[in-house]
Amino acid sequence: MSNFSIPGSQSTPAIDGDWDHGTLSMQGDSYPENSYELFQQVFSWVERFLLEAGRPLTLELRLLYLNTSSIKAMMDIFDLLEDAHHEGKPVAVNWRYDPRNERVAELAEEFKEDCTFPFAIVALDSATSTS
């Protein structure tokens, strides 16, 4: 019904919400000047998708550096998914990372800690991990 796309910049991730495929992808670094403004759009999209779409939702993440307010925003989004999961709605997260930087995987583990929905932390092929 409504796709949603924000091009990435040096300090903000590229964000793409695909309503028909039920995917939301986020890629890059996140230390925006106004993270509330940026993530409010993401939050609203996810909220509306979960309410209206009646389809599975998958988050495809390739996030590297997150500043403190971005961390908070991501946790709020995961809370949304957790609530949806408890209502029996199918949701999942795939967090992909460059195996040359294992620390990103450790941080993804921290986010995963309180989530009971499927949350995969997957190493990228080094051939495709050019960013």
Added chain:
Amino acid sequence: MSRDNGELEELIKRQLADPDLREHPLNFTLGQLWFQYRELLNRMERITRMSDAYQSMARQRELSLAERFDKQLRQLEKVARISDRYQHMMRELNIALKEAATHDPLTALANRRPLIERLKAEMERSERLGHPFCVAMLDIDRFKNINDGHGHDVGDTVLIETARVMEAEVREYDLCGRWGGEEFLIILPESTLALADDIVRRVRGCIGQLKVRVGDEVLSVTISAGLAQYRGGGESYSGLLNRADAALLQAKRDGRDSQRLAD
């Protein structure tokens, strides 16, 4: 309600209902009193019920507030923990980046950046304290022949081994780095030309004893070097390096495997 009260109420109800007592002068008064008593009791029960309801509502509210507070607190702790780890990651990446920016990836020696920084610092120190310091430019003789004859892998191995020996043989406060190609620079603080001459001779000797095995063959290399002492009086670092370079060129012209001192 105690048993006595219960018995009294039963007695009053019975007496009010007794037809023999209906004409009694106190019957009407007792009836009024009984009515008022029942009203008060009803009201009290209602108030108690309401107050209980309020109390349980407030309790619910308090519980949900405490729950929300706990949740926020847990979330805050988690945010802080993750944020700390991100900062830690950035710090480590910074260190790795600095290492990459200041060191030659092949030999792990300092590259030009820290060499020039150190040169400027030593020049200032020398001006201030009047202490002598020298630089030595070293070059592996006929390195192109090694690369062409045995391939770049062997050439790389020679560079790595040469760097290793050089770093092991200089004094702790000397700085050696890869200036480029097969050229190395050693900064020798607190040294006259005569002292630097001895140190560089020892370094060249040790590198000359290196043996790099290639198949059945054993390779060894010789080093030419040019040394210059800082003149002071506003000589630029490039001026100093040019003089060392010219001395190195002289050593090469004089047949290599030797070292020359700049004027």
